[in-house]
Amino acid sequence: MITDARPLAPEFVPSDVVHRDAEVNTLSANLRPIIRGEQPNPSLLVGPSGTGKTCIARYTVDKLREEALDVETPYVNCWEDYSPYRTLYRILDELTRAVDIHRTSTPQDELVERLREYDEAPVVVILDEVDQLEDKDLLYDLFRVTGLSMVLIANREEALYGELEDRLQSRLQTASSIRFDPYPTQELVNILTDRARWSLREDAYEESQLRRIAESAAGDARVAIMTLREAARYCRREGLTQLTSTAVDHALPEAKAEIRQKNVERLTEDQQALYEIVQEAGEIRPAALYEAYQNRVDDPKTDRTVRNYLEKMERYNLICARGENRGRTYVDAQTEH
């Protein structure tokens, strides 16, 4: 029943976007100075996950490239490349293919210097999940590179601004921020209809099934599309030719589990042990957690290191830290409501 799986992939950018005209237009207008050879102010796309920020950023930047031929548009996901060094490396890698940059032994300052020297074309960097960047000073360096402009993407504006120093804050004042809200159900249905039309056999789905998916996705397009994909896979496994209600029911928890599983796999052995303990306990106090951890692994790290792990796992949305100081407990994000 699947004719083309690509439109169901998380990173797919459609050649035409729906329901985000205003956002696209604002972002296009922000970037327009590039065509005249001027440097645009940074743009800041803010909103919860699955509201189309990444998609619209990539889409708009691609359009810009069609109009102004020599624009480079490197994309960095700061969740994956969270250290300043890796972010810089990724940008340069996309710009120059980084042939002679070796993973270590090239100091960070030199990477910045190379970015400054790059003058072949104006550069628009998309920094996705920029609130996950652990050292925001890098933004300041990037702001000062002439010929480089930025599209910043963050879940919550406060999370970003809260950590910034004054000099960065004042720089970001000039940024125009574009707010993304969760999709209403009908818009999700339309998005799903497009994806289904591009990727599934025509007679394989009905709008009522897509609507069920849209309703359960709570405004999150990523969850909706992943659910559709899981449902289609389920049908293929079971040899069904039609998207059924059973398939949709199966798909929703599976889509969520898949997102979770991806995050767990990225953890180290120690971190996975911690995650298991929290998962088994449901809710656990710090001292008990550390004690259980010491018993579980052969060569336990110090408690301070464990706190760094927990912070990281919280950013991955695997666990939640509830309360402060003495009242702190760690909760499995899955059972947390």
Place this chain on the structure above:
DNA sequence: CCTCCACTGGAAGATCGGGAAG
């Protein structure tokens, strides 16, 4: 009110691994 103490998280320094330079 005050003191205790479990807990947090910043800062600085040690150590590791890998590539470059000598």
Place this chain on the structure above:
DNA sequence: CTTCCCGATCTTCCAGTGGAGG
């Protein structure tokens, strides 16, 4: 080969926070 230098990771140290209990 050794030495040097880098980022990444982990440890050590510690000031700060706020709830519990005198």
